[in-house]
Amino acid sequence: MLLTLAFRNLWRNQRRTLLTLSAMVISAALLILALGVFSGMFRDMLASATEQYYGHLVIAHPEYHLRRDLFAHLPDDIADQLALQREAEITGQSPRLRSFGLLSRPETSQPVELLGIIPELEQQVTSLQHQLTSGHYPSAKEHNGALIGQGLARKMKVKPGDELVFVTQAADGSIGNDLLIVSGIFATGDSRHDNNLVLAPLLWLQQVLVLPERIHEVAMVVADPMTAARIADRLATDLPEGVGILDWGDLLPEMREVIAAYDVSRMIVVAILYMATGLGILNTFFMSVMERTREFGILMAQGMRPWTVRGLVLLETLLLGCIALVIGVFCGAVMTLYMQQVGIDLSGYITPVTYAGGTILPRLHAVFEAGNFLVPAGMLLLISLFAGFLPANRAARLDPVVAVRDL
């Protein structure tokens, strides 16, 4: 009975209710869209960092990540020893050896980071093969083919086919040095990699460093990056002494912070926007309650309890909230879907930005994430109830004797 009454009351001033409703729908829908785009940006950032370089999980000597110590190495069949291929969640794994040294041409030398990789395996983890600007990804047949960043190629004035010398200190103390032939050039938009990173065959680097059959890490990717930490924890229990596992959150602590902070900043954005919407609701219901003073007076004179009056007004705001929620979530989902499928390309206006270890791509692109719907929806209902509370209280406190005289 109360529900029917509340529903009817809502539509007594159709224009006002519709205006308030549309404000609520629009704010909810836009919030859902904006949060979807934010999430898309974070996804891009995380994907750029993990797909360009790190992977989602890394198996290495426990000390290796801290000091990048040349001597903190593992056997190159560590992945087989750990039977990682049996882990269904791990979709790619790449053994790597890392060296810091000097890349040199007759005219110039540049300090670089060189990753020794097996091309077929590395392509399962990083996606540099999709970011080539010239040449080709080194094939397994090229014993000294190298993939180098675009910024580095520019500084050294090299193109595919050119020769380079790599010099570093080998593990036996000697000066490790050998020739590389540029196979391809990549551009990720992240200057640290574009200006500094070289990929070369694992076997070649093992010879240069005098570290036969040794690697520094196995980089791996998993289906859902958000599950990486959980998988790392599970795998960590079975690892032998001297082998550790890190997830992307350990490798990119700033990124983890940024993504964790997102949950808080999402609440703040939602709260600010809804504050305005809430004031609108508050205004509507104050007006509505004031107009109905005489009506409430009569209802109470006939025996309606103050609590029931309060409940009636709250039910009205809650009903309005529910309607706004259904329409708003629907509109938000449709817009998010559009941004997910189509998106907006901004590459004509801005260049990629590197932030917290990842790259923010010049595009607006949304992803679906449950929290981006649940938080705005839940908050909308809360704010409706909250905004209804004061008018409801006012209605409940009316003195029927005075109220019925109100005209």
Next chain:
Amino acid sequence: MIPYRRTIISNTLAAVLLLTLSSPALALDVQSLIREIEQQYMGASSHANTTMQVRTAHWERTLEMEAWSLGRDYFLVRILEPAKERNVATLKRSRQVWNYLPKVDRIIKIPPSMMGGSWMGSHITNDDLVKANHIDEDYDLRLLDETATHYLIECLPKEEAAVVWGKIVYRIRKTPRVPEQVDYYDEELVRVRETHFDDVQQVGERIVPLQLTVLPLEKPDEMTVLRYRDLVYDLPLDETFFSLRNLKQR
């Protein structure tokens, strides 16, 4: 050859003057003292066979090398042993350093960013090769302490000098005038490296320590020992010997 002879004469003169004047009552010319110490291995020109032993936590190796120098600005060293690295060579001309790598037959110029890197895997850096001989130009020197037998000299970097050390302290024996120990401090003025000079010998007219030990203090079990053998001074060498072409020659 005349200019060199003139330098030798003036150097000798300066040395003689210094020796005679170095009574406590008279102010010591710290600048020329350090210059003298830093240049003692070189003379106008020098040639030596050297053995370098390097010990680190992970490996230990011994290099046999042949070295030439001219003044404070020219320096060429070539590895003789081990066979794997035979003919790897380093050339220094004023403040620039090149390495020759026979395996790939390439000369590589060490860029400024790598000057702090290890030279030939030892605890001596490329910077040491370049800057050591310019201590008196890059640092303000002052006499820290003087005992009956020793001078203690402190070097603080000049404001505009691009140097790696926060402080250097020389311990120099008075007679014969040779360095005994040099301590290197980082920018936080923490002592990070010690160099010891031992086996003082007469070589021609000079008295020089023939063994140099470098101890990186943060790695207590590591060290580099450099020994000079067959040290000869004042050879007929000129700048053209220290060329990139000669760096490659075997």
